[in-house]
Amino acid sequence: MDTPVYIPVISDYGFKATFGNEANTLFLRTALQALIKSAIPIREVHFDKNVFEALTIDSRSGIFDLACTDENGSQFIVEMQLGLAPHFVQRMKFYALHKFNTVVERGEFDYANLPKIYAIAILAKSILPTTHFHTIANLRSEMGEIIDNQMTFITVELAKFNKQVTQIETDLEKLVYTMKTLHTTEPTQYPAFWNEEWLKRAIDELDTRKMTPEERAYFARVTAANAEAVKAEKQKIQEAEDRRENLVRSETVKTALQMGLAVEQVARLANVSIEFVAQIQTQLSVD
Structure with missing residues (x-):
């Protein structure tokens, strides 16, 4: 199968090369700021352990794609989902509440001055009964009044995003457009905003023409492993259906x-x- 010029951001390799790039966090910091719709730049992030052991009944581990903390102590959990996942909100609640318990216990059960927790889900398909591609949810009253914003759930549904290049204005729209279309775009159709430093650095990481032999070998291994995982999952689904x-x-x-x-x-x-x-x-x- 021919390799496209650009590796999809939403692939396992693409996500790790952009959001998970520990050597250069400019893309991650700008993306997080856009996703939480903050006017205040995120200047620093450090990556946290993103796995917790034996919390489910059958003792399987829980793992999310990325966990990090900014300079103010705000906690971010980011999870990517390509397939249809109608109960994905429940999974994000599970992750976020585990993180909440962790920070409370770390503070010896002091509920004052808890850091903000952002649980971010990026989904290729639609799962919410909403029309907008970007949803921010907090604990609110029946009148819509904010009760608590210490924990925030953010959902991005790529399938609902349909803006054209000429309509794109915000960093959030630039991010989602890039995630949805980069791997299908020819170099001659390069949008002007892809020259912005935060996006340019990320796109360079996904440009197969600029990959070293070691990066190409790693990409091939990840692609093969993902193909095997998809095959195994399809077999499990078929066996369950049978x-x-x-x-x-x-x-x-x-x-x-x-x-x-x-x-x-x-x-x-x-x-x-x-x-x-x-x-x-x-x-x-x-x-």
């Missing part, structure tokens, strides 16, 4: 047998083999 369909057929066969239909009739009704019906019939007789 189990569900098998369960539905089994229940249909059981009901039909209990109604007194002949084995051949049940097989035609449920679209299964006579052997399958016979197995269910044997189970029912044992039960």
Whole structure:
């Protein structure tokens, strides 16, 4: 498969090369400022550990794509999701509340002067019943009055963004446009704002023509690993679907047998083999 000129920002490699670039945080700092709609520049960030162990019932780890803290102590969690994830809000609540508990415990359960926590979700598809591509949510009253802004949930849904280059004005719009279109854009169609330093540095990291042999090798490894992960996930989904369909057929066969239909009739009704019906019939007789 031909490699495009620009690696997608929303790919695993692209996200780590831009948002997760520890050597140069200009893009990350400007992007975070745009995402939280702050007029105050973020001057420094340091990266935090982004995994916490054994918090779920089955003891699996939780992991988000990026965690960092700015010079004022504000905490940022950033998570990218390419596939459809209708319950993604619940996942972000899980991450944010874990971070909240961590900062409270660190302060010996002192609830005063807690740092702000921003849980940011960047989604390729739409999950919210809203029309705008960028949503900021805080705890509010039924009248819409702000109750607490110590914890803020920010959702970006790329599928809802449809502005053309000539309509783009804000850093937020520049960021989302870049994330959505960079990998499909030819160098001859370069928007003028991609020459702004914060975006130019990020785009240079994603330009395959400028990659070193080591970077190309790493990109190939990441791409292969992601392809395997996608294949494995699709197989899991298919296996789950097969189990569900098998369960539905089994229940249909059981009901039909209990109604007194002949084995051949049940097989035609449920679209299964006579052997399958016979197995269910044997189970029912044992039960």
